[in-house]
Structure formats: C-alpha cells, structure tokens
Amino acid sequence: MELDNMISFILFCWLEFLSSITVTNAATYNLSRSWIGSGFYDDFTFRTFDDPTHGRVNYVDLDTARSNNLSFASDNAFVMRADSTNVVPSSARGRDSVRIHSRETFSDGVLVLDVRHMPIGCGTWPAFWTCTPGSWPVGGEIDIIEGVNGIGTNLASLHTPPGCTMPTTGRMMTGNFTGNDCVSGDGGSNSGCGVSDPRPRSFGQSFNDGLGGYFVTRRSATRGIATWFWPRLDPFLPYDISNPSSSSIFESLWSTPWANFPSSPNMCDMTDANLLSPHEIIFDLTFCGDWAGSVWSGSGCAGDAGWSCNDWVDQNPNAFADAYWEISELRWYVEA
Numbered sequence: 001m002e003l004d005n006m007i008s009f010i011l012f013c014w015l016e017f018l019s020s021i022t023v024t025n026a027a028t029y030n031l032s033r034s035w036i037g038s039g040f041y042d043d044f045t046f047r048t049f050d051d052p053t054h055g056r057v058n059y060v061d062l063d064t065a066r067s068n069n070l071s072f073a074s075d076n077a078f079v080m081r082a083d084s085t086n087v088v089p090s091s092a093r094g095r096d097s098v099r100i101h102s103r104e105t106f107s108d109g110v111l112v113l114d115v116r117h118m119p120i121g122c123g124t125w126p127a128f129w130t131c132t133p134g135s136w137p138v139g140g141e142i143d144i145i146e147g148v149n150g151i152g153t154n155l156a157s158l159h160t161p162p163g164c165t166m167p168t169t170g171r172m173m174t175g176n177f178t179g180n181d182c183v184s185g186d187g188g189s190n191s192g193c194g195v196s197d198p199r200p201r202s203f204g205q206s207f208n209d210g211l212g213g214y215f216v217t218r219r220s221a222t223r224g225i226a227t228w229f230w231p232r233l234d235p236f237l238p239y240d241i242s243n244p245s246s247s248s249i250f251e252s253l254w255s256t257p258w259a260n261f262p263s264s265p266n267m268c269d270m271t272d273a274n275l276l277s278p279h280e281i282i283f284d285l286t287f288c289g290d291w292a293g294s295v296w297s298g299s300g301c302a303g304d305a306g307w308s309c310n311d312w313v314d315q316n317p318n319a320f321a322d323a324y325w326e327i328s329e330l331r332w333y334v335e336a
Ligand SMILES: *[C@@H]1O[C@H](CO)[C@@H](O)[C@H](O)[C@H]1NC(C)=O
Pocket: 069, 072, 079
C-alpha cells in the first residue's frame, strides 16, 4: 500500500471506530414530561378490567379509588393502595386495588421513577412496567419493578413475540439473567427474558426500609433497554437523578446498569415495531394469580400454615396495610 493510501485507510478505520463509539456511547437527555401528585389523575386512566394474570383483585375506577382513599394525591406524593379494611366476600371479584395506564405512549427516552414505598405483604404482586396497548405480545412489554409477597429482590423482564434473544456474554450489567429468550405468549413460557437485581434493597420490605429510591430506565431502538436503581441514601446516587428539577440528565454519570437488554440487528432488533412498539406506562397491584399464587406454598407466607392464597387475601384485610405505592415523582426525558 502506498503511504497516502495507507493514511486514508487508517483514517477510514478511525472514523469507523468513532462512529461505532457514537452508537454505543452514553447520551444526554432533556426533560419532556413530569408527574407529581394530582398530575397523575390528568394523564393516567384507572383500568377496571379483570386482571389478565388471574389475580384475586378488583381494580376500581377513579371515583371509587378516590372516595375510598385507595388513591390519594398531595403536593409531593401520589398514593395507590389496596383496601385494607374490608373482608372480601367469596362471591366478589377480589380485593379492591388500583391499576393505572398512561393516556400517551412513549418510545425512546429515559423514564425516572422516584418512589418512596412499594406494596408489600403476603399475596401481593406489584409491578411498574411499560407495555404495548396493542395485541400483546406484539409490540412487547418491559417490566421495571416486579416481585411477589414482598420477598426477594427486584426482577426486570422483557417480553416480545418470537425473534428476540439476549446474548449469553458481554451484557455489561450487575444483575443475573434468569432467561435469555424473550418470547412470550401462547404456547410458550410467559416469563420472558429476566434479570434479577442481587441487592436486597431493590425490592420489598428492605426497599421500603431504605426509604425507597430511584429507578431509571433507558429505551433506545438501536442501543436497547437498560435499567439502573439507586436506594435513596446510596452514596453513589448521581446528582442529576436525585435533583427533582434536573432539566438534563447524563447517562455517562450512571455507571453500569443492573439490567441490560441490548438491541442488535441479528438477535433482537428493537427498531422493529413488531418486537417493541410505543408503550403505555403502567402501575398495578394484584394478588395471588399467575405468579404470586403459583409460588404461594413454600414462600414463607401463610400458605405454609394451610391458607390458600385467595382465602388469605379475602379474609385478612389488615395484612394489606403496607400494600401501597407512594410515588414522589415520575419524569420522562428525551435525547438532547
Ligand atoms: C388517605 O391516605 C393518605 C395517604 O396514605 C393519608 O395521609 C390520609 O390521611 C388518608 N385520608 C383519610 C381520610 O384517611
């Protein structure tokens, strides 16, 4: 190779290298929307359908939730809770609780949740997630906070139609994968591809004892989905996340995510709307059902004393006093 050819070849490689860095590099995001207190009533709807995961739950509408104080808003808090005063008749649909969906849908960007308390207690199954409003699993689902009985640590999962698998190495995350095929729906397992956070503070009683914390989820069609979590008093909590008035946030400040679901053209192409479409943001709290109900025996809950999960939920209202979400703020950022 002649010298000037050599130089242009090296230059070409260098530029290719730089552009590959730009693709994988951390981005800056600007504030687009935020929800505090009664702001949730404007932009989220209360859903009252039967729980698709077969929980022992009766999702109530906005008026019922507010008049029974199952939902409450102040200047700095938004609360959603289970009924913890009434015995549920066996003929009823289940224990009163709340499930809300955002009116709008969201795609690429960063969702920051500042949450002080999550629902705990035997039989509970809370979740904070995003999902296609279409015909699941087409368009996908991203579970950000999920677990059962207030026990164990947090699990994040991705659910898609066939055609999305996670690499077995090089995922750059501190959590532990529980499955690498994200396929969900008829004929397959519904567990998707999960990642569990090994930190006890990430879920349940221990999360609440730590005064809650911050869940940050980045979605990028080309780079994939990543989630970070910091307990409220974590000395490594980045200032752009803890500051409620941050108008810009910087991914480069956040270190390694605990869960990472990379997008790649061959294994999981998140630019494909069949796998990942615009999503609603959802909070819910159900009881028993497909997950909490199926692990009820041997979970350390009252199943070990002979109660069925549904009977426990129906007959022990006091056991649901801590079954509530208390949210400080939810923010949505888009790439700057
Ligand atoms: C409603 O719930 C909120 C939040 O838990 C609480 O502060 C308030 O006292 C409750 N109101 C009534 C009337 O019970």
